[in-house]
Amino acid sequence: METSDRARLDTYFAKITGQFVPEVRPSAFLVTHLLPERPSFVRSVGVLAELRAVLPKPKSIDPGARREIEQRTPVDELSRELFADPATAVTYLESRAAGEDVVLLDVGGYFAPSLDALCERFSGRILGVVEDTENGHQRYAELPKPACPVLSVARSPLKDPEDFLVGQSVVFSAEALMRGRGDILPGRPALVIGLGKLGSSIARLLHAKGVQVTVYDIDPVRRAQALSQGFAVAQDRERAIQRAGLVLCATGALALRGEDFPQLRNGAYVATVTSSEDELELDGLPDGYTRTGSGDSVTRYSATGHYFYLMNNGNAVNFLHGASVGPFIFLVQAEILAGIRMLARSDLDPGMHEVPPQDRAAIAATWLNYYNR
Structure with a gap:
C-alpha cells in the first residue's frame, strides 16, 4: 500500500x-x-x-x-x-x-x-x-x-459491494488457473452451488463471459429468483454435477459430499469461495483416488477411469491473487x-x-x- x-x-x-x-x-x-x-x-x-x-x-x-x-x-x-x-x-x-x-x-x-x-x-x-x-x-x-x-x-x-467484487475475483482466479493449464471458460458448462450474494455475483459474471451457467441452491425461493434472472436452475442436483465442467461452491456450508466427487465429469474443475473444510468433504472421497500436482495451485484427483481438478486445495481460489476488493x-x-x-x-x-x-x-x-x- x-x-x-x-x-x-x-x-x-x-x-x-x-x-x-x-x-x-x-x-x-x-x-x-x-x-x-x-x-x-x-x-x-x-x-x-x-x-x-x-x-x-x-x-x-x-x-x-x-x-x-x-x-x-x-x-x-x-x-x-x-x-x-x-x-x-x-x-x-x-x-x-x-x-x-x-x-x-x-x-x-x-x-x-x-x-x-x-x-x-x-x-x-x-x-x-x-x-x-x-x-x-x-x-x-x-x-x-x-x-x-x-x-x-x-x-x-x-x-454488498464486497460480495460483488469477491465474486468477480473468484471468477478471475478460476479462469487464470484454467488458462495456466491451457483450458478456457467458454464452452465449459459451469455449475454454481449456493445462490447467496457471492454465488449470484459469480453466476452473473460467468454468464457475462459467455459461459453456460446452471445454478443450484437448497432454498426454493432463491431458485425461483435465479430462474427469473435468466439462469438455468438445476432440478436434479446430482445430474447437474455430472454435467458441469466447472463447479464453483459458494454455500458457506457443505457443498460437495464425498460421494459427489465420483459423479463429476472427467476433467471437471472444482473451486470454492471459502475453506475446504467448510465446502468440501474431501475426507469422504472414496478409496482409490490419488493426488498429483497439475499446474500452479491445481491438484489432479484420479482413480480408475475418472479424474477431476481441484483449485487451491479446495480453499478460497481468489486468495491466490490477493482477494482484493x-x-x-x-x-x-x-x-x-x-x-x-x-x-x-x-x-x-x-x-x-x-x-x-x-x-x-x-x-x-x-x-x-x-x-x-
Whole structure:
C-alpha cells in the first residue's frame, strides 16, 4: 500500500473510531484475514478495545502484515481445533484475558462450537460476538440458543459491494488457473452451488463471459429468483454435477459430499469461495483416488477411469491473487467497529442481532467522504 493510501486509510479509521467509542473499553480477540492492508483495521480495533490477541486465518497471512501487528499485539495460531473443545477454548481465553469483559470478533464461526462453555465457564464475561461471514452467520444461527448476543454483519447492505467484487475475483482466479493449464471458460458448462450474494455475483459474471451457467441452491425461493434472472436452475442436483465442467461452491456450508466427487465429469474443475473444510468433504472421497500436482495451485484427483481438478486445495481460489476488493472492504470493517460499541453497552439479549440502519448510514457517509473522489 502506498504511503498516501495508508495515510488516508488511517485518517478514515480515526474518524470511524471517533464515532463509535464505547463508554467502557472491553477486551477483544480478533479473527481476521491478515492481508497487507489489515494493520490499519487491527489498530482501530485496538482503539476501541484492549486487543488481547489477533488470530489470523491460517491460509491468508501476509508476512509483512503479521510482523507489523506483532510489534503491538500477540498473534496466536488459529485452528478449528482450538475452539472445538470447550475446555481448550476456555483455557485459551483464561490465558489472555482472565476476569475481563470480552468481545469476540469472528470470521467464519470459529467460536461457535464452544460459545456456551465460554459464556458459562470463563472467569470474565463474554459480551458477545461480531461475525463477518455468511458461513459464520450460519454456524451461530444453527445454535439452539446463543448464550450471548451475536451481531452479524454478513448480511449487511454495506457488505454488498464486497460480495460483488469477491465474486468477480473468484471468477478471475478460476479462469487464470484454467488458462495456466491451457483450458478456457467458454464452452465449459459451469455449475454454481449456493445462490447467496457471492454465488449470484459469480453466476452473473460467468454468464457475462459467455459461459453456460446452471445454478443450484437448497432454498426454493432463491431458485425461483435465479430462474427469473435468466439462469438455468438445476432440478436434479446430482445430474447437474455430472454435467458441469466447472463447479464453483459458494454455500458457506457443505457443498460437495464425498460421494459427489465420483459423479463429476472427467476433467471437471472444482473451486470454492471459502475453506475446504467448510465446502468440501474431501475426507469422504472414496478409496482409490490419488493426488498429483497439475499446474500452479491445481491438484489432479484420479482413480480408475475418472479424474477431476481441484483449485487451491479446495480453499478460497481468489486468495491466490490477493482477494482484493479495494476500499469497499473498509465499509464492512467499520461496521465491525460499530459492533464493538454495541456489545460493550451490554444491553442486547442473547441471540442474533444487526447494526442499526442509522449506524450503517453514518459509516457510508464517512466512507464516501474519503473514497468517492
